[in-house]
Amino acid sequence: MALSSDSSVGRDAREKITIQNVSRSYESTQALDDVSFSVPEGEFCCVVGPSGCGKTTLLRAIAGLDDPDGGSILVGGDPVTGPGLDRGMVFQEYALFPWRTVRGNIRFGLDRPACDCPDCEGRVRELIDLVGLDGFEDAYPKELSGGMKQRVGIARALAPDPEIILMDEPFGSVDARTRDRLHAELLDIWTQTGQTVVFVTHDIDEAVTLADRVVVMDADPGTVQSTFSIDLERPRERTSRDFVDHVARIRDALGSPVDTSH
């Protein structure tokens, strides 16, 4: 009793997500091996690493979609036991409900009994506005481009007003120009909402563009290799000396045998 209260006092009160000695293995691979780090409230944290380093597994574990074999994940001090509306997730392949319109998709998380919004329709309109999809309210996902689909994905995750947004390579399937725009928009939204973001990517440029802090992971077994603080002013200029330096340092950390550019 005394011990456990001691340990919670010892922890930084502003820690939003605490990952403690998390391990997870599949048949032959050790996807996560004793992974520990924490994300302070309001931080934009990017997790980078080669494919197979368990970054997606880690994200899914935070979301409560995957049950680690060992260790624990605390969100706001409470252990994660399953998915919850306090954590919104944005998926790599959008995972939009194809039978629902843009409005219907964004509305999905507001219709749950656990969520009581006073003006759901108003909230949906606000979000459509926020992600710049005015005029597409009644379109079905099949009618949208990849970038637009992911805007819906982001709005849908934001709808229940989660404290944490988990993003799994959300812009991996959109073209480079759209990705740049989405980066700017995402940072805008994040500045407005002040949510804690965990963003998984294998693209170092993307991580340095977005993150307050970059967690670098190694593959097989999946471990945290190092973390980097990115204290550059936003918006960040990719050609600036500091930016290039940060990218180079992270690339070095990842090691040359692993090709992380694509």
Next chain:
Amino acid sequence: MSTQTDTSSNALRAETFEGNLQRYLRGLGGLVVFLLVWWVGAMTTQPSYLVPGPLESVYAFIELFATSTTIVAPVLGSSLVLPTGLAHLAQTLFHYVPGLLLGAGCGIGLGLAMGWNGVLDDWLRPLVRVLRPIPPLAWIVFAIVWFGIHHTGAAFIVFVGAFWINFYGAYGGVEGVSTDLTDAASTLGVERDLSMLKLVALPSAAPQVLTGFRTSIGRCWMIVVGAELFGAPGVGYEIINASNNLAMATSVAYMFLISLAFLCMDVGFRLLERRVLAWR
């Protein structure tokens, strides 16, 4: 963005209009050739009842609507006077429709349940494997001893046919629900299994469920005629009845009638399907 879509869809429409016209003309050509072959065949075959000619068959078809017949509606027990063709079609529908709807309902229900619930799936899968290959018409012996070969018996056969097609439609549909979608729903607050089924699995499986149902509409017409050849009242019975009197043209007329009835149902259901699945 929107203008781009508009022009491309217009171009597509123009293209398909021309394509359609060509297809229609070719289809018409095929029909004309078939009618000619039929006509010549009928002219040259003796005795003439072996192959009734096209004109003869059309007359027989018209005849079906020139005379009237009294039938008894099941359950209600009231008599109906209808043009002969419609009367026998109605008799068929009296067992076709309940058999189809009940069979589809039960098949979809069990398919959803088994596709969704692994334990139930484990329990029933071997049983399904054994029962599924039995042709619906093989059940006719039980239809006869349990219900007698009348409306209920024929409806039972149709039920069996509709059941399996719809079962597999629903089963495959629910089994194929992407885990990405169920994961997304979980993070958006769907907790109960039943809510997941209703909000994600069902709409996601809808295309396959509807395809299953549409297939069963056609399959059940084949089955229902089969059941009627054993004596249940309806168009199938009339086909064999007419041929017993060597009125083969009347048999052909009833065959037309079945084809027409199926076509109407199929087109109607396709329209409904297109509307329900506008998102696809």
